[in-house]
Amino acid sequence: MTELSPDLASALQARFGVRFSQGMAVREQHGRDESIFKVPPPAAVVFAESTQDVQDAVRLCAAHRVPVIAYGAGSSVEGHLLAVQGGVSLDVSRMNHILAVNAEDLTVTVQPGVTREQLNEHVRHAGLFFPIDPGANASLGGMCATRASGTNAVRYGTMRDNALALQVVTPQGEVIRTGTRAKKSSAGYDLTRLYVGSEGTLGVITEITLRLYPLPEAVTAAICTFASLQDAVQTVIKTIQLGVPIARVELIDAHSVSLINAYSKTSLRQAHMLLMEFHGSPASVREQAETVQAIAHEHQGNDFEWASAPEERRRLWAARHNAYFAAVSSRPGCRSISTDVCVPISRLADCLLQSVDEVNASGIPYFLVGHVGDGNFHFGYLIDPDDASERERAEQLNRQLVARAIGMGGTCSGEHGVGLHKMDFLEQEAGEGALDVMRAIKQALDPLNIMNPSKIFRLQG
Amino acid sequence: MTELSPDLASALQARFGVRFSQGMAVREQHGRDESIFKVPPPAAVVFAESTQDVQDAVRLCAAHRVPVIAYGAGSSVEGHLLAVQGGVSLDVSRMNHILAVNAEDLTVTVQPGVTREQLNEHVRHAGLFFPIDPGANASLGGMCATRASGTNAVRYGTMRDNALALQVVTPQGEVIRTGTRAKKSSAGYDLTRLYVGSEGTLGVITEITLRLYPLPEAVTAAICTFASLQDAVQTVIKTIQLGVPIARVELIDAHSVSLINAYSKTSLRQAHMLLMEFHGSPASVREQAETVQAIAHEHQGNDFEWASAPEERRRLWAARHNAYFAAVSSRPGCRSISTDVCVPISRLADCLLQSVDEVNASGIPYFLVGHVGDGNFHFGYLIDPDDASERERAEQLNRQLVARAIGMGGTCSGEHGVGLHKMDFLEQEAGEGALDVMRAIKQALDPLNIMNPSKIFRLQG
Known part of the structure; x- marks a missing residue:
């Protein structure tokens, strides 16, 4: 049509x-x-x-x-x-009003077209921030719909944890509210969490109440470089297992660092790196950083390079967020096929390193970044969209990666959602029984199948 | 039948x-x-x-x-x-096996009849703990079903946040899995969160994968007493608004303290009190406690009384958990009608203090405890179950309290669930539109209506 x-x-x-x-x-x-x-x-x-x-x-x-x-x-x-x-x-991008900031309750209610940067700009003067940061300046409605997360999720959780309540227009055009501003509730089915991550297939989100956080007293960012990916990943695993409340811990492989340097005119040391951020009181930030530096030293990590000034940190994170564009622009005309597996932290090294070997063997250009504190990482396979064979080889790599991650107790999607691209993967991961439950919910709430149809799963198994 | x-x-x-x-x-x-x-x-x-x-x-x-x-x-x-x-x-109480402890991933998979105390006993030797503590030694299946929380939720969240994945037997007798052991996922509808809090109305939970936490390096408990409830509550509000990562902060009113002393043979000072616990590194615990002590002083709180030894802390929390039994045994033959509202923290003082005035005016005996860091508190109205008029007066107090909480942006149930008792309250809180969505889900997944029927909501509006 x-x-x-x-x-x-x-x-x-x-x-x-x-x-x-x-x-x-x-x-x-x-x-x-x-x-x-x-x-x-x-x-x-x-x-x-x-x-x-x-x-x-x-x-x-x-x-x-x-x-x-x-x-x-x-x-x-x-x-x-x-x-x-x-x-x-x-x-809904014009529905971009911030409806109510309840600073005393650390909550805010926004329309779905408000972007995360707009929100942070707005609440900064009140000493507050909204941590979820998928990189793109996404709309908060879209971030709810895909259950987004990103760099701060290792400490602050995902949209699942930070959306308190929604207003939703149902497929029948009714308006419902899925919760209150209370921090927790046991009142009935958790409709908020049902719509968060439903990718527009059950209704249209028209208002969102989110949790906010006091701006940390102290924030420090640090880079630690490693000669091997294995050492970088092991440092992350130990950090998480020790319960260090690190706010961000991002992996960038050496090759991707060089792409970033070329694109963002930065001069980051070309090595596998962890890009970290610590939030808390000055004493707590110091303590966290010392703990992680000690772990890194045990794994042949170099001394931390610090970025404490806000401007310096902004540049650093902007460079990280531009990894995608840096990579895509490194191969004119290419498109990126993004992977998104997330595995239990103990399997992170196995999953990641086997997959690096595989993609290296394939010869397909790629970049590699990861929210590794959550066990979540992304390859971007940089393929010529007009080369069917290359595209198929990339998809084959993706399939192997997803099968590996699921076999390790992980998921095909840590944060991007299923959309069109991962419907087969979801079948593999969830199994027919769980998919049937999802289908039954979809058919019950949207019997005409008009809400973003043909996404997440096929209605017929 | x-x-x-x-x-x-x-x-x-x-x-x-x-x-x-x-x-x-x-x-x-x-x-x-x-x-x-x-x-x-x-x-x-x-x-x-x-x-x-x-x-x-x-x-x-x-x-x-x-x-x-x-x-x-x-x-x-x-x-x-x-x-x-x-x-x-x-x-399912005999399904009480702990199936897999994945200490490196901070996860555990259990059968639903495992109790929280059994789990903590089991994982302590691995340096881990499961924080959710509703007081009773509840089964973890039941805690999932009611979306339980309790004293540690202010820091560690509720069952919503700590259940990673479930195995569920559907009303048709099929077995499904709702998630993986990955820490986060955007793969399809959030079925885990749908079954958590569904009170047995959508299926039977037969396995649960939970998050665990490293035992904190340092733990300190403290009591702070106040001459007025208002001061105690304001201390909590400030503590939360400042973002202090306090692990527990419980309110007990002076009268309930005296009931506890009589029942548990303790000698707690008979005053409104906050019972607190701090988790972290020794430096962080000290820092948190100093911050809260300073806030308390601003509100005429007395000096902290400390309980750092594990045995001392255990006694303290046991006394807190026995508040219910202490209260019930203070009036022979009585039953307790428990309230469970949860409001945004800025409204906690208003909601709680107005309700205290109301119940004092009613003459109905009661006790008062609260997970006040979450804005959640419980009155237990101690009524003679054979005195219809007294029971109705208590229910009327409950209705007034719930209406007040909902009016303040709160919920009728912070953690107990709806069951039979709060069906009217849920209607009031959620509205017909949201209830219709819940009904549609129930009817789609359990068309014969055999799973714990007539709970949470009426199938016909």
Whole structure:
């Protein structure tokens, strides 16, 4: 379906005026993300500015049994927002108001189009911050939908842990609330956690209440370089097993460091590195850093290079976050196929090092970064999208990696979500029984199958 | 339905032999909890010893459309395990094996009948502990089912945060797994969090993978007494707002302290008190305690009394945990109606103090304890169960308290669950729309309505 019926188009036009568009440029902009899939764009785009807008758009689409795909910042990587069955892209990026900061309760309520950087900018003056940081300046609605996490999750958890309550527009156009501002609750089914990670397949998130944290009294970042990946990874494993409350611990392999240096004009030492951050009181930060330095020394790590000034730290994390763009720009015309496995920490070295050997043997260019404190790491296979054989070889590497991770008690997706790209992997991981439960929930809540259809799992097993 | 059909009884008898019982003593033992409801006992009890047992029992009951109510330690307080529609109590307390301790990953996999004390006894030698502590020596299956928390939740979260994955027998008798041992995942709907807190209404939990924590290097407990409840509560609010990572902070009002002293033969100073625990490195514990002591001084708190020796701490927490029994035994023949609201921390003083005034004015005897760091507290109204008017006055106090908490952005249940007792409150809190979503999920997953029916919500709105 590449066009809406005239009835639906005119109803949406009447309701939304210039905020309804069937123009090709707008549709194409809403029809691609960072994945490698080529899918025709949505038939139209509606720009919602309120919960009422979302309700009306959903109701009109439901009446015509037309798919609705919520769109935030477009930064998803697994094809989540692609209109594989056509339909309407419901752009909520203009719903970008911060509705209430409750500084005393360390909570904030936002609309779904607010980005994480916008939120942090807003709450900084109150001495607060929101830690979840997937790298991209993603929308908080999208981050809820994919159960995002990123660099700070090792200490602060993921969107699962930090979303207290949602307002959701159901596939029938009803508005529900999934929780309160209380820090914990045993009142009924945990609907918040059901919608977090449901990738737009059960409803459209229209408000989010999040936990905030006091800005740490002291923050220090440090780089530690290693001659071998094995040593870097073992340092992380020990750090986690000792319970050090490290706020960030990112692995970048030596090759990726060189890509970053070239792209970001940095002069990081070209070696396997851990990029760390410590939060707490000055004494606690010192104590944590000393503990990790001692562990690193046992594993032939070099002395820490420090970055304590905010500006220095910002540069460092910006360089880390640009790893993806650095890598993609290192091979003109390439696209990145991103892996996302997450394994129990004791298996991290095995899983990662075997996979490095495999990708090295394949000859496919790649970069490697990881939120290794959580046991989560990403290869980006840099492939020529027009070279079917190369793409297939990369996907084969991905399959081997996922099978290995699942065999080690891990998951195919630590934080990116399933989207289109990992549906087979999810089948492998969850098994038919658990998938049937997911299908039953989807069919019960969205019987017309209009909410971001054909994502996460196939309705027929 | 007080008796099983002869067909089902003989099928269960044939399958389970002496592990199937229709004897009145066994049934009655499985037909009561700590709630005030008087309901006829289940028609029979099956003692399951394996997942296969659970599957077979569920399948036989499903074939006869007979309710199945999972039973762990019997310590629930809201009528969760009462056989309001008759049926079979499925006792999983003999499924009490610890299946795998993965010390390097800080995870453990247990059967549902393992109790929290049994688990901690088992993992202590590995330098690990499981923090969730609702007071009672509850089964971990039951703690998952009610999304329990308790004294350590302010630092370590609740069962929601600490259950990594479950094995569940569905109402159709199928076995599913809801997750992996990876610390985080974005792979599909969060089924773990759906079953955690579903109070046995969606399936029977047969295995649980939990997070463990390294035993803290240093642990110190302290008591701080206050002349006014207001000062005690304000001390807690400030402590939380400052982000002090306190491990426990419990409020006990002066009257409840006197009940505890009488029952536990302790000699705690009879004053409103905060009972605290600090975990961390020696330096961090010292720093945390100094911060809180300074806050307490600002609010006219007395100097901390310390309990650093393990034996001393154990006695202190045992006394706290016995508050319930101390209170109940202070009025012979009474039953306790327990409240469980949880509010945003900024509203804790308002909510708690208004409610204290109300219950004092009512003349109903009570005790008051609270996991105040989470904004969660419990009144126990000590009523004569045969005095309908007194019971109604207590329920009226409860209703006023819940309405107040919900009005403040809080929840009717911080940790006990809904069971039978809070169904009206949940309606008030969640609203019809969210309840309809819960109902749709229940009906999709348990279309015969055999899993602990008539709990949490009514199927018809």
